[in-house]
Amino acid sequence: MRRGIDRAFAAATGICAAAVCALLLGIAGSIVWRGLSVLDWRFVSRLAAGAGASGGVLYEILGTLILVATALLVSAPLATGVALVQAVYLETRPRARRWLFVALYAANSVPSVLLGIAGLIVFSRWLGWGKSWLAGGILLGLMILPTVSVALIERLRSLPRRYLEAASGLGLTRSQVIWSVLLPQSLGGLVSGLLLGLARASGETAPILFAAAVFSGAGLPAGIRDSPVVALPYHIFVLAQDSLDPTVQDHLWGAAAVLLALVFALSLLALPVRLRIHEEAKSA
Amino acid sequence: MREGRHRRLELTRVASLGFTAFAALAFLGMLVLFTVESLPVWRQAGLGYLFGKRWFFRVHEFGILPMVYGTLAVSAVALLVAAPLGVGTAFFTVEVLPRRARLAVKTAVELLAGIPSVIYGLLGVLLLRDFVVRLLAHWDPLSGDTLMTGGLLLAVMILPTVMTLADDALSGVSAAQRTAARALGLTRAETALRVAARQAFPGLASAVLLGLGRALGETIAVFLVIGRQDNQWPKRLLSMEPLASAGQTLTTKLGGSETFISYGDPLHWGAVMGLALVLFAVVGVVSVAGARLALREGGGA
Numbered sequence: 001m002r003r004g005i006d007r008a009f010a011a012a013t014g015i016c017a018a019a020v021c022a023l024l025l026g027i028a029g030s031i032v033w034r035g036l037s038v039l040d041w042r043f044v045s046r047l048a049a050g051a052g053a054s055g056g057v058l059y060e061i062l063g064t065l066i067l068v069a070t071a072l073l074v075s076a077p078l079a080t081g082v083a084l085v086q087a088v089y090l091e092t093r094p095r096a097r098r099w100l101f102v103a104l105y106a107a108n109s110v111p112s113v114l115l116g117i118a119g120l121i122v123f124s125r126w127l128g129w130g131k132s133w134l135a136g137g138i139l140l141g142l143m144i145l146p147t148v149s150v151a152l153i154e155r156l157r158s159l160p161r162r163y164l165e166a167a168s169g170l171g172l173t174r175s176q177v178i179w180s181v182l183l184p185q186s187l188g189g190l191v192s193g194l195l196l197g198l199a200r201a202s203g204e205t206a207p208i209l210f211a212a213a214v215f216s217g218a219g220l221p222a223g224i225r226d227s228p229v230v231a232l233p234y235h236i237f238v239l240a241q242d243s244l245d246p247t248v249q250d251h252l253w254g255a256a257a258v259l260l261a262l263v264f265a266l267s268l269l270a271l272p273v274r275l276r277i278h279e280e281a282k283s284a
Numbered sequence: 285m286r287e288g289r290h291r292r293l294e295l296t297r298v299a300s301l302g303f304t305a306f307a308a309l310a311f312l313g314m315l316v317l318f319t320v321e322s323l324p325v326w327r328q329a330g331l332g333y334l335f336g337k338r339w340f341f342r343v344h345e346f347g348i349l350p351m352v353y354g355t356l357a358v359s360a361v362a363l364l365v366a367a368p369l370g371v372g373t374a375f376f377t378v379e380v381l382p383r384r385a386r387l388a389v390k391t392a393v394e395l396l397a398g399i400p401s402v403i404y405g406l407l408g409v410l411l412l413r414d415f416v417v418r419l420l421a422h423w424d425p426l427s428g429d430t431l432m433t434g435g436l437l438l439a440v441m442i443l444p445t446v447m448t449l450a451d452d453a454l455s456g457v458s459a460a461q462r463t464a465a466r467a468l469g470l471t472r473a474e475t476a477l478r479v480a481a482r483q484a485f486p487g488l489a490s491a492v493l494l495g496l497g498r499a500l501g502e503t504i505a506v507f508l509v510i511g512r513q514d515n516q517w518p519k520r521l522l523s524m525e526p527l528a529s530a531g532q533t534l535t536t537k538l539g540g541s542e543t544f545i546s547y548g549d550p551l552h553w554g555a556v557m558g559l560a561l562v563l564f565a566v567v568g569v570v571s572v573a574g575a576r577l578a579l580r581e582g583g584g585a
Contacts, residue, residue, distance in 0.1 A: 002471050009473030010380050016372030017381075017389055020447065023440060024392045027399065027407060081303025089300060098579065100304075105575030107311045109494065111501025111567055113538050117560055118314045120543070121321065142310055175296040196398075203400020205504045209539060233402045233504075240406045240508050249410065256403050267398040271391060 035257025063229035070137020079148035087156040108146035112206040119211035130226035136212025144197030155189025195270035318561040324554030346555040354533040361435025370446030378454040397444030405508035423528035429511030446495040453487020493574030503535040
């Protein structure tokens with residue numbers, strides 16, 4: 001009887017795990033299978049045609065890269081600052097430290113559409129910008145800030161205590177300890193956090209919906225105000241609302257395959273570091 | 285490293301505190317922003333805004349109850365599917381699988397978490413809609429754009445969140461506890477369900493809460509498959525019928541065209557901003573509760 005329950009437990013949970021893996025394979029498989037028939041060099045190297053419904057997606061790829069690069073530049077310094085405050089400067093104040101951590105979780109769960117709307121108010125209404133790549137990059141940078149900060153914090157906390165002791169034994173000031181010991185030693189955490197964040201940012205639609213992206217008619221931005229970009233996720237989002245046309249469907253699968261390749265490449269790069277940190281943090 | 289020895293201005297410290305203050309201001313500022321911008325509608329409609337069942341912006345009638353219902357309905361469907369599946373998978377990876385295989389499943393889940401919501405939306409449009417029409421044939425849906433479609437899509441999307449956090453919670457239970465339980469003659473299932481699950485309960489609850497927080501706020505994927513039909517207040521709350529028809533959630537309304545066209549009309553704009561405020565508040569409460577539960581167990585912080 002107890003043996004039977006034990007087997008049933010293993011079977012039932014195993015079915016759950018198998019279902020999850022099947023989901024991933026099914027999703028990735030259907031996109032690769034449908035996308036590959038469309039995907040070739042011309043698809044990623046040519047401009048969109050037919051008001052975006054056919055042709056290639058070159059500018060969409062470039063636009064996405066511009067947004068992601070901006071998000072990187074915005075979030076890297078901000079996240080480093082937040083992580084240093086949480087892990088170093090608040091060392092003597094555990095309550096404040098804990099609250100900052102909870103706040104990061106909370107910020108991470110702010111629905112991304114709200115960032116988009118806040119961006120509409122701040123950039124379009126207050127500053128009078130039209131749609132702008134910079135607005136989109138800043139919003140995406142803010143969106144991934146918690147992810148990047150938490151990755152860096154986890155790494156900072158897992159550094160061996162003796163590094164700090166040795167550094168203060170040498171009489172280094174706190175800034176010197178930070179720049180010559182803490183940050184170089186935890187660079188892996190920052191990099192993997194950034195890669196993971198950027199993987200998320202490259203696929204997000206909602207934050208760029210109102211303040212940054214247009215569907216067609218934008219090339220490379222020439223300025224900041226009124227310089228919208230076209231971007232892969234927004235491209236897919238708009239076309240998906242008009243998906244009954246079979247030629248549009250092919251184009252859609254192709255665009256989805258390109259986006260997914262970009263996202264998976266970024267998250268796979270981050271994966272080894274991420275899994276390792278995770279395991280280390282637990283055994284410590 | 286003692287303070288006071290070097291009283292000079294530390295640039296690193298100032299920059300870090302400044303950046304943190306900026307980030308906090310950006311997120312708290314959103315709350316203030318939505319509150320201030322939505323004032324007109326609270327003045328005009330008061331609590332009727334929350335409990336009104338009709339939204340007709342041309343005659344300045346703003347009630348958000350049907351959208352609140354839509355949000356709760358899709359999230360409930362998502363949780364009913366994703367919570368057992370996610371927690372079940374976590375039990376399997378922690379209690380049954382050997383370490384190496386466990387990493388493989390975790391990798392799959394991390395990748396699943398990375399798939400952009402617009403791609404989930406696209407799959408919903410091209411594949412899930414037809415499936416739901418067949419699934420709900422008994423209730424005769426008008427099209428594949430239903431609350432159920434949105435809910436099922438959300439279930440897949442929050443699955444990684446639930447699974448990863450549940451996995452963290454379960455593997456946080458100390459090995460000594462497990463060994464002791466096994467030594468007392470408990471089977472693997474008994475150890476998992478009576479010892480580990482009880483110990484990890486706050487963590488499991490927080491996994492479900494943070495999954496719920498994600499479901500409540502997800503926009504793009506749901507937008508594409510829910511039909512975006514206003515004023516869908518169900519005649520019977522607890523039946524399958526409303527799930528088999530189109531609807532609207534707080535987020536799909538916000539992502540739609542009214543955010544643009546309400547621009548010139550302060551009251552209409554206020555009503556749209558009210559949606560943002562309500563969404564922010566609900567998601568905020570759920571996620572802070574979830575985060576506090578997760579951190580209580582002496583994990584991260």
